[in-house]
Amino acid sequence: MARHVTTRRKAINTAAAWSVAILLFFPILWTILTSFKPEAQAVASPPIFLGFDWTLQNYIDVNDQRDYFRFFWNSVIIAVGSTVLGLVIAIPAAWSMAFVPGRKTKDLLMWMLSTKMMPAVGVLVPIYLIFKTLGLLDSRIGLVIVLTLMNLPIIVWMLYTYFKEIPGEILEAARMDGASLASEILYVLTPMAIPGIASTLLLNIILAWNESFWTLNLTVSNAAPLTKFIASFSSPQGLFYAKLSAASTMAILPILVLGWFSQKQLVRGLTFGAVK
Amino acid sequence: ETTITVATVNNGDMIRMQGLMDDFYAKHPDIKVEWVTLEENVLRQNVTTDIATNGGQYDVLTIGTYEVPIWGKQGWLASLNDLPADYDVDDLLPAIRGGLTVDGNLMASPFYGESSMVMYRTDLMEAAGLTMPDAPTWADIEAAAAAMTNKDGEVYGICLRGKAGWGENMAFLTAMSNSFGARWFDEAWKPQFDSPEWKATLDTYLRLMTEYGPPGASNNGFNENLTLFQQGKCGMWIDATVAASFVTGADSTVADKVGFALAPDNGLGKRGNWLWAWSLAIPASSTKQDAAKTFINWATNKDYLALVASKEGWANVPPGTRTSLYANPEYAAIPFAKMTIDSINSADPNAPTVQPVPYVGVQFVAIPEFQGLGTSVGQEFSAALAGQKTADEALAAAQALVTDEMTAAGYIQ
Amino acid sequence: MSTQSSRAAARLMLSPTVILLLIWMIVPLAMTLWFSFQRYNLLYPERSGWNDFANYTRFVASPAFMSAIANTLILVVGVLVITIVLGILIALLIDQPLWGQGAVRILTISPFFIMPPVAALIWKNMFMNPTNGLFAEASKFLGLSPYDFLGQAPLASIILIVAWQWLPFATLILLTALQSLSSEELEAAEMDGAPAIKRFWYIMLPHLARSITVVVLIQTIFLLGIFGEILVTTNGGPGTASTTLPYLIYKEALLDFDVGTAAAGGVVAVVLANIVAFFAMRAIGKNLEG
Amino acid sequence: MGQITLHQVRKSFGEVDVIPGVDLEIKDGEFVVFVGPSGCGKSTLLRLIAGLEDTTSGTISIDGKDATALPPAKRGLAMVFQSYALYPHMSVKKNIGFPLKMAGMDPAEAETRIQRAASVLNLTNYLDRKPGQLSGGQRQRVAIGRAIVREPAAFLFDEPLSNLDAALRVGMRQEISELHQSLKTTMVYVTHDQVEAMTMADKIVVLNAGRIEQVGSPLDLYHSPKNLFVAGFIGSPKMNLIAGPEAAKHGATTIGIRPEHITVGDGPWEGVVGLSEHLGSDSFIKVDVAGVGIINVRGPGELGVHHGDRIRLAPAGKLHRFDANGMAMA
Amino acid sequence: MGQITLHQVRKSFGEVDVIPGVDLEIKDGEFVVFVGPSGCGKSTLLRLIAGLEDTTSGTISIDGKDATALPPAKRGLAMVFQSYALYPHMSVKKNIGFPLKMAGMDPAEAETRIQRAASVLNLTNYLDRKPGQLSGGQRQRVAIGRAIVREPAAFLFDEPLSNLDAALRVGMRQEISELHQSLKTTMVYVTHDQVEAMTMADKIVVLNAGRIEQVGSPLDLYHSPKNLFVAGFIGSPKMNLIAGPEAAKHGATTIGIRPEHITVGDGPWEGVVGLSEHLGSDSFIKVDVAGVGIINVRGPGELGVHHGDRIRLAPAGKLHRFDANGMAMA
């Protein structure tokens, strides 16, 4: 494989790969561009790519209409909160399955995953009623709980695959060294699994950030995250492409940037142990 | 200090109100308003779930003429009979007020009201050598559509709603069917899609749309058609009266070339226009009813109209709720004002059809099942528009599914 | 590692997850099951009581049901096929030496981060709209008449949108897998006289089998529940052309507010999902061993 | 102090009896090596002593006290793992200090102990490195350092050198021997490499399928293997084992003779040279002797014998005799 | 047929000259071993021959024809990789048959060839297993099987035994030697293990930093190393290399004497025994001789010498002399 690759060949590869990448990215790029257009130029025919009258007005309008940062903070709190809570619950579970496996461990994992197959719409009313009874409607806590439970199987699974790569001998060494179970997990396992935990964290923040069924239906205003913010911008009175694009950009950009920066860790985590 | 949560749709008038809150806070410093602004469908889901499960998360709801009679009957809404005198309930347009009154109690206060009408391009009509009567028939419409269509030039004679949904294509088609003498149900709640009147309605609709309509119409709703019209791609558009201010507004390329006419009829005594009002109501479960009433009074009072007029001009005043507005000479000067009030006045939610019906509602049937039914039937008709079904197949399917649902729901014994 | 005390500790530490998930699964499921036998419409508080199997028969007998099942399967399989085939091709491409590999990866992965409703809005309004969308503009530019994606090919359009969102996931997993293929194995094949195509077919593809399995498993779980994209784009239409099982349940639950029937639909969906899962996990579980 | 006694220790995994029942006495300060083929239960036995596995039955006592039910941390033993099992996220210093931290030792006292251990092991210059930045031999030493600081009653080693390359292995082997000489602490050492066993052990325990075949000093085992298994296992190249009429001549079922105890030239056995390997210092040849079988011979480097030559061989050292049960005969 | 000639072959990776320029002639049927320390370019040289790397300059010809630009598949060579590089998803049979399938061979004919290869390599019973179900030695044989079936002009091996454990390594080494004797095909074999090199090679090529230090038969290199590098590299334990006045006595900068060429008892050097290891068959001792340094000695198993003893040593074999440039002196 280490054979020399001609520059010509590399140039062709580069051109092809960039074409594909730009094609995939184009819808996002177009949305971002549109968000800087005056409304009339947003629907101009033929479309204007760059030579339009750049404006920030859409962002100003959008922020005037809705207090963006309130939604943003709710998104952050809910996404991070549910992920961290999930990790706290999942780390011991993943430890158990990875280091003290039983005959049923694989089945248990599959079962956990299968809890995700329940169609959310089908159980909305039961959950809604439970939440109402517990006073959790429109609370961040409530959403954190739901999203934690939603993503718990994924978190457990990802951690499990990471932990399995850690040699059991190291934990035994800690035990020989006099560490209690808690110290073993706290001082040895967790720091060793930091890369894995980080990518689990990232992936689940993304999943939680983008969750748009429970967040829409269980919040009103106090706990409303960005999905709710977006839901207030598809207007019944006119397709405000530019404003919609601005709102969309504001909703996706934080997580997009996070995703870009953590791309390496994410990719490792996404493989769910499929690649050794 | 009391905080009330107000749920609204995200249309222009509501957004404008949020910008005018300084006035409210100045007058009522002890009340704070928390806005929940949502797209119509999401709003309806959230609000309905809340009110039906007694969730109590909202103090003021923005709801339509469809919900008011149903919810009012369930006792879910607080009566607004005791609003202060300056509210002047008698100033409300009778058709609108009628739609919001249940058993003699006003259950919601209209924020703005609308009907539907024909908007057309005066320049194209002129070029075609035609004139649009103020009260056209469907034949007039078809002739005008044929004359204005120039598909190569991307001008389509008529744009109508095609996107499936009880509030989308079915709002239009139900209103249209009224002028053809059709109805959803007879007095025994038997569905009527097998009637020749419905057949005529659908045939006409499909003929208009396939021959003179824009491509992809089966996904066009209000928004899509508005954009098309503003870009000068539609010769005519029959839709909500509120659209008038948009097609003549700044974003429109044809602002100065738009004429208005009443929705068409077939000489049967009913026109094909609807009646709708976005209204503010208070859930019976709200614990802050006084503050909520104070807010509603402020938002739907005559003074509010004056406030908007003073800040944003008469053209931006929420229309269609008060007689006094149309008596105001400044407002009457607006080109579409008269056509709007005439349209509203020509619809009667309590007697919507040529033949008698057991239900209330012009472009809907005010029963809880209608959202589902309307959407399913709307899907059939939009499939017919997309060319995936014939009109007869769509009607037969509609008849069958509505019969099933109504039987299951116990309307048909 | 398996002393009695560590086994006891393991059970203890596993229990919060298992108990929480059990509650999360059983409580709503039990309530759903209960509701599914009730007359229960949110808008008719006065109508209530035991309803036998009426909700089920209504749900299953509804004309949209069979097409919803078919559409659900087509959607899942369609997206899987597209993401895996394109994913492999793109992964092979990105794996080659090229300039700006990092940037290419970043661009490629981006669609995965987009909120589903936003993705649907973008595609519907700015691309597939037959009058204003970029596709329409492109066909006009080419002198063709614009294609009405959502009207004429609603399901295919939705598949396209969903596939766009999931393609990065498949691509990146497959790319990582490709990179884990030992170069010696490829060199051995080269020495054995296998040309590039055959190396792909006989060496790379089998190597990817495990990753493909994971892609199928994870995506199936997420795809079975998709309805937000449908709601935003086609509302399940025209006709029932893009109505899927979750969308059908949505209609019962949030348009009709018929909790009973929606619950029956939910139970049916759970049963079907588990049938799919049973076979999928059988096949996949094997592939994941070792 | 570090005397370990196993009494009727049994271990089974599910149905499988991995250790059918072992009695063993390890004296304080002894260097005991467990050898045996792969899968014979060496690691399992060591882990039972460490407390990382529960015994199925039997008792383990350390310094006279029953430790069978004690958790690993309470047994006062230290273990060095095959993979070293260093904590990759901690510096060398933290690695070595970890047991002390777990024991809640006063940091100043811990620091002195760490420094002492580091200087014993020549690690003083590497205290701030992470394990990833160390060579194999250095990692090995850190693992030992982590064991030393606790001043354990005994050290347990599980094939600590098997991941090192040949040259390093020789060096580390010597270092561990020297460590034992200086600390005089009991060491239990598992290996399957018999050179390690021979050169390091005070006492070798030969295991086969979970059973102890023979316990004794290295030269004991070399010179007087108790049975065929030990005879075949100890010594490299392997002892030639000859059955049949040739053995019968010596009144045994099988006779054994080591390759280095055969001379080439004259003698009773005639055969054809098969493989012949010349290493310069030694020559290894395989001779096919009719009626006897293949005989391995180790001769001097100058042995001028090649593939296909016909030569004669003579036994020239101890001849081991085994009975029908494979047991050595007097 | 399998003659390989390298003429002024040079290879650089970017700036780094890994092979500065090598000339080498490999005769048909020869067993040639490349040895050298890690990173010296053995693998690179082998991969250049295989065609898996392009030469930077120079020519490689196979059987007299220029093969420098031929793709690997066209060179008619077969390679066995260090990691075996078996196809994990194919059965043993499919693995072995893969090159034949790629060559489009008739399945019946392929089947006979596979069976023949399998029986040569004792794999007949494993044909339906996957590589994951095989032991290290069996995998090794499958890899060889895959090479054999093609009846190549030459085999290339890149450290094929380095992943096996010691005992297996000895066995496989002999199997490969026997294979060479029966097939008589040219083999080029890379290793850094000098025992392998010594026992298997017809001709050893010692590489150091990409340069050829010496080419010759194993005993040539053992007895007459051309320079210090080869002297130190060939032979185990390593040759004792002594510089200073002791060397000057012999008119050299450095003198070398192998551990097995030193006798204990009487002699000119007196020292203290450091480490002494007794393996039964041999004893290895390190003696610290004042003014000379540490001398390694290999003696017989019965050598009764222990740590701390003061003994005398005498050179009793060839003494190698090297000049200031490290080259051997006549």
Ligand SMILES: Nc1ncnc2c1ncn2[C@@H]1O[C@H](COP(=O)(O)OP(=O)(O)OP(=O)(O)O)[C@@H](O)[C@H]1O
């Ligand atoms: N956790 C376990 N469950 C079931 N069987 C086991 C377990 N651990 C070990 N065994 C079995 O017990 C036997 C002894 O294993 P052990 O690891 O003690 O061998 P060993 O002598 O250390 O071998 P090696 O030299 O290969 O390390 C083996 O047959 C092994 O398969």
Ligand SMILES: Nc1ncnc2c1ncn2[C@@H]1O[C@H](COP(=O)(O)OP(=O)(O)OP(=O)(O)O)[C@@H](O)[C@H]1O
């Ligand atoms: N693809 C490459 N790019 C850059 N340098 C390389 C490459 N492959 C090998 N090298 C360098 O070339 C030199 C020789 O490597 P080579 O693998 O041939 O050594 P070797 O003798 O086989 O060593 P070992 O015994 O460790 O396998 C090394 O210094 C190595 O770092």
Ligand SMILES: [Mg+2]
């Ligand atoms: Mg072991």
Ligand SMILES: [Mg+2]
């Ligand atoms: Mg190499």
